[in-house]
Amino acid sequence: MKLFGKHIISPDDPVSPLIDKAAGENPFSVPENYFENFQKDIIGKVKHIPQSPKFNIYRWVAFTFVAALITFVSLYIINEYTQSDSENLVYKHELVFNDSNQEVYLETDDVQKTIFIHVNPNMSKEELERLLILFGNNELARENAKTQYTALNCDKIVPDNNGDEDIEEDIETDNNTYSHFRALSYNTGTYAEVFEMVSAEGSLLSWPEDICVERPIMLNAYLGEDFDYKWSTGDETESIRVKETGIFSVTVTAQDNPKEMVSKSILVRYIPVPVLNNEYYFNACVGETVQIDVKQGIDAYKYNWQGVNSTKPMASINQPGKYKVEIQGCRTYLDSFIVIYQHCDLSIPAIISPNNDGFNDAFVVDNLVNYPGTSIEIYNSQKELVFQSEDYQNDWNADGLPDGPYYYLLKFADGISQEGIVNVRRN
Amino acid sequence: MPKHTDEEILSRIKNKKTADQGFALLMEKYQEQTYWQIRRILIDHDDANDVMQNTFIKVWKNISKFRSDSKLYTWIYRIATNEAISFIKSNKSKYYVSLDEMNEDFGEQLEADVQFKGTTIQRKLQKAIATLPNRQKMVFNMRYFDAMSYQDIADVIGVSIGTLKASYHIAAKKIEKFLTED
Numbered sequence: 001m002k003l004f005g006k007h008i009i010s011p012d013d014p015v016s017p018l019i020d021k022a023a024g025e026n027p028f029s030v031p032e033n034y035f036e037n038f039q040k041d042i043i044g045k046v047k048h049i050p051q052s053p054k055f056n057i058y059r060w061v062a063f064t065f066v067a068a069l070i071t072f073v074s075l076y077i078i079n080e081y082t083q084s085d086s087e088n089l090v091y092k093h094e095l096v097f098n099d100s101n102q103e104v105y106l107e108t109d110d111v112q113k114t115i116f117i118h119v120n121p122n123m124s125k126e127e128l129e130r131l132l133i134l135f136g137n138n139e140l141a142r143e144n145a146k147t148q149y150t151a152l153n154c155d156k157i158v159p160d161n162n163g164d165e166d167i168e169e170d171i172e173t174d175n176n177t178y179s180h181f182r183a184l185s186y187n188t189g190t191y192a193e194v195f196e197m198v199s200a201e202g203s204l205l206s207w208p209e210d211i212c213v214e215r216p217i218m219l220n221a222y223l224g225e226d227f228d229y230k231w232s233t234g235d236e237t238e239s240i241r242v243k244e245t246g247i248f249s250v251t252v253t254a255q256d257n258p259k260e261m262v263s264k265s266i267l268v269r270y271i272p273v274p275v276l277n278n279e280y281y282f283n284a285c286v287g288e289t290v291q292i293d294v295k296q297g298i299d300a301y302k303y304n305w306q307g308v309n310s311t312k313p314m315a316s317i318n319q320p321g322k323y324k325v326e327i328q329g330c331r332t333y334l335d336s337f338i339v340i341y342q343h344c345d346l347s348i349p350a351i352i353s354p355n356n357d358g359f360n361d362a363f364v365v366d367n368l369v370n371y372p373g374t375s376i377e378i379y380n381s382q383k384e385l386v387f388q389s390e391d392y393q394n395d396w397n398a399d400g401l402p403d404g405p406y407y408y409l410l411k412f413a414d415g416i417s418q419e420g421i422v423n424v425r426r427n
Numbered sequence: 428m429p430k431h432t433d434e435e436i437l438s439r440i441k442n443k444k445t446a447d448q449g450f451a452l453l454m455e456k457y458q459e460q461t462y463w464q465i466r467r468i469l470i471d472h473d474d475a476n477d478v479m480q481n482t483f484i485k486v487w488k489n490i491s492k493f494r495s496d497s498k499l500y501t502w503i504y505r506i507a508t509n510e511a512i513s514f515i516k517s518n519k520s521k522y523y524v525s526l527d528e529m530n531e532d533f534g535e536q537l538e539a540d541v542q543f544k545g546t547t548i549q550r551k552l553q554k555a556i557a558t559l560p561n562r563q564k565m566v567f568n569m570r571y572f573d574a575m576s577y578q579d580i581a582d583v584i585g586v587s588i589g590t591l592k593a594s595y596h597i598a599a600k601k602i603e604k605f606l607t608e609d
Contacts, residue, residue: 027543027545027546027549027550027553028463028466028467028470028472028542028543028545029542029543030462030472030542031472031542034476035458035459035462038454038458038462038476038479039451039454039455039458041480042450042454042480042483042484042487043447043450043451043454045480045484046447046450046483046484046487047447049484049487049488050488051446051487051488051489051490051491215494275578276577276578276587276588276589278576278577278578280592280596324589333587333588333589334587334589334590335588335589336589336592336593
């Protein structure tokens, strides 16, 4: 039963103590042997129902590759037969020099059909030369790449006329086995990049630089059957399952040509969904500080308390009210709490016996003298106001009222209020 | 007989030869609590039975997609909860005309229900729960009857714990109010 707007519930109690426990028992029943029969029935049925196949990333990637290959071959054939040589390029490409120490990367613009090759200006001539992309087997494409590159007028590099041969020796151009082209640096093997004309989402080729995950993630480097995989973790499988924060890299090498290799790394930040505090209500005595702690098992979270100036996992609270904290992992979560303050030095009787025997004859709140100006309201079980005072003097004795439970609401001058039930029993 | 662990059950289901047996174990372990979860939402036994059928057939079909990152029972609960909601949405429910809307003669219907053996106070509580909006109803049921942790409820319903706490708080308040009203 509840009379006043305020609820004081022990934080340990998972359910509302104000709802009759008897009501919480299961009032429903089931037909006899229902569960036994149900189980038999379902088992009989599922025997004829196939299970959905497990989602298989390899199969999916393989499928994508086959689809991509078909697309590519078709495009190739269409190009061969319908277009002139100069239009043979699907993409034109531009070499761009970065200011930073950034490594090489490629960028494509599908609308303009342009590939931007971002390179580091601090690269040595040799490195750049080796990096110089030769797209496909097409002479014109190669030439085009060179033109763009020269046009940028980089004084560090003057491509010589024999450049083509030199590069050809070093670079294994794609023989159309796969639908993507590669730009490889043989120098260190670390900053090579891969460009793919047809997207193969889910594979190595589409890895972002970093990723934040709340569940373990599968890193998949699958490029094809005839490749060896070597992970920074020591694994040699096509994919690895990651459930920790770290930088993971993989080097993929063609089995028939160890020179054809590509490396890629990714920063994985693994921050699970935060476990929020199971408590909602905090009861405290006036003057005490309540510590609410939402600290998570790992340090990767950011905390932001609203209404409390704190970015720590724990907040010290000394005012009643509703408090919220944002916990930021991969996403932001919100936890909330209600803090209720009471005057704990008060002793409020739960029962009075106004029979003039000198004991418990009135509703006497011990130490009330410390709180002048305390108002009181007392209600009977029909919720009717039976007594009221703006400055309670410990003098209510249920005069003229029958025995039974009464509800009191004490409001202190400092804004705190306390409520409860007092039983009147004269005998 | 001690109940089997989820790992045991799942590994048996994975193996084609023992799949039936594994699934029987899964049902043995979870069918009753799943049934009560559904029954508390739908009230009517026949409705609950329909949804149970759909739920466990879905569980069977999709068990290979179950990711062991979450608990098996919260996964089953989630399927059951969704099935129960679609059942109400499809207007097949005996007690609910549409979602979040209770039949006006709920009390009398409950009285006539042979599978409802509750006392007056229990009937009143069911009626009170029935007046709650859908999410509050589920949160209240899971927390009050199943004593599930907020984290598990969040896994089933897919909302934040902050929202859940507030939902539960509001639901409990409404029910208190309903129960104390004459």
